[in-house]
Amino acid sequence: MMPKELKQVWDGYYSQRAWRELDYYYPTETVICQLILALVLLLLTRYLLRPSARNRFELYTDYHSPIIDQTNQHSLRSIIHKHCPSLVGPRAYFSPTPWLFSGHLQTIYSAFGNFTKIDQVEYERRIIRVPDGGQIALDFTPPNRFSNQNDPTPTLVVLHGLTGGSHESYVRSVVAPLTQKFGWRAVVANFRGCAGAQLTSQKLYNAGATEDIRLIIQYLTTILCPLTPLHAIGFSLGANVLAKYLGEEADRTLIRSAVVVGNPWDLYSGHCFLESNFLGRIYSRALASNLRALMTRHLKVFKARSSPIDVHALFSNPCQSLYEFDSIVTRALGRFGSTEAYYKSQSSTLVVESVRVPLLSINALDDPIVTPDAVPVESVLENPYLVVLVTKHGGHLGWFEGLWRPKRMIDRPIIEWLRAMNQAIQINSSSPLDHTLSEPSPQTPDIQVLSVRKLGHPNASSEEVSGTIQGL
Template identity: 30%
Template sequence: MTQRTFTPPWWARNPHVQTILPVLTKVNKPALTRQRLELEDGDFIDLDWLAKPTQTAPTQIEPIVVLVHGLEGSADSHYARRLLTLLDDHKVAALVHHHRSCSGVTNRLARSYHSGDTQDLHTTLSQLRRDYPDSPLLAVGYSLGGNVLTKYMGEHGSDSLVDRAVVISAPLQLGACAKRLRHGFSKVYQSYLIKQLQQKVRDKLALPDLSAQMPVTQAEVESLTTFHLFDDRVTAPLHGFDGVEDYYRRASGLPYLSQVAKPTLVIHAKDDPFMTDEVIPTQEALSPQVTYELHPQGGHVGFIDGGHPFKPRYYLEQRIVHFLLEA
């Protein structure tokens, strides 16, 4: 496969077209098979498999691609469907690692997931390593999942169970991104996502065994209208952080880029409506193993580079597969 460069068509140069059109465009999804991992704390993680490795010859070792979705995403997200479809065409084993509560089933505990939660990803990767000891593990993280993957790669360094990684549109400075989403048209994205998070809190508050453990009441949920408020009142206390600033500082992926020891591609768009320039790393902040692509355009997990408005063509999937499988 020849690697394409990214240039948006004339009709998709606006960052909001790049961000919104992929969400609105119908994408088929290959058939997936669910595997549930039970966790030591009594909760669970759901993995949706596209296909499992089938080693047909002693010399044939198949990789496994692990997709880590974004905030309130899942295997149904447009970007996951597109990559799974391309991997299916290539007959590559792959799965979607669902964050807690994102597989269509409410998780059992009051806690959920957050931008710096690398332990659940490590649990998934460890299970894969046990089940498929010879298969290289490749990972792709989108948005929040990209921040999680970046932090994991930096935390584990040369001991990372991921052999190659791609990080897409990751909010590597959480505080700056939360502030960005309070202004201009970006508030539309914040409102859309916050409503989903609020509903999940309401669902847990409605469960007698969980309501007493929740840090807010039903009456207070309605007032949590920004990420900063929600993370301060819900995310931070539920996950052991001392307030929102402590959470944003400790969970942001940017400081971990210098510690990455396995080949990792990071892709950002300068016009991403979820981001500010604070997420852009300096050259000194990058490990020699990190390849950084900053495109002038592309929006948030968009990167439409052709086709037409009713059937866009995308740069991301081709670039991801090229880096993971052919580089």
């Protein structure tokens, strides 16, 4: 045999041997399956991220929106189109994280995800005593930025969810960029007994209690920072409180614009919605569990003989629903005739048509806690100051996008709205939107500052009661 032929035989032998060894370690069927799986995943990813999967926002505004800019030439609607690209236009869409494709997953991730290293905010806490003897914890950021009464820096007042606080990730997702990137200030008004604050009276908070936010606004505008333009945002239960306050105050409010996120709007409809399905009842009991944990921390206050609460009934049922908690605690403390009367009388949908400042409402249709039927879409026809944004996905205070490290999308339209409203709204006494910022209000509240201290960087893991699942 010729050397050339020997070489061909030799090469063929080792070539076949190499393929046999390769097939032994990596069977052909396995390789083919892996290639098919990779192709399927690639096609699925492209399908989920296709332009049509980017759920377009549904924005509801009145065509005859009010004139609010300094030149008296631009309406609220035109300002939104010009300065809020995340609300209208090509950028007005939401592509949810592929593995957070339902409202339940978005809500659960917002409750149990680790956000401790994201949107870190340093607060300074002031404990104030209000006329009824109760205490409220106000968390200010950036620290030491509220010492100058003549500082005209715009300030955002924040109301959190059911048993949350300034540490919540949904709060920090707006506060951090607004204060650190755009130079604003922020005040988180923690509800009584929340975020590590002591409860010193038997007056708690509820979804319709607006007395405290009214006192806080007066304190800010008459004592602490009388020259600052105030804006406000509320999340979940705090959204209902804020919307109800704005409706009650109408054109008397000192707030210049506001945002409500995940607002239940109609509390009775929300109760019926939660009790109408199995998962809703699970959420209801989770919310009640967090409220009982809050009550446990302040149990001494409610063990007094004068307390209207049946403490034994409160803790006798570990599977208590939100309705049952409200029947034992909220109804008694608020002196409502019934739990249904509480729900029906404290809903912000009753007064939304009286709001006289630009108000942006944001809700998701797949919110497992808030029924979409309660979103006041038709109210924009009765109130030109109301703008309603509805997304197909997002869950309850979720709206996570991105693949590996999901981040909230909703902070973009919120910040665009706040900055646009602050820039546009005229400051003179001729408009019902405005108030004279140069002179303090004569109604100075009887408020005493008890302490001032730095909190550092609080986060959800440092609180006994945390997570957004409690934020109805």
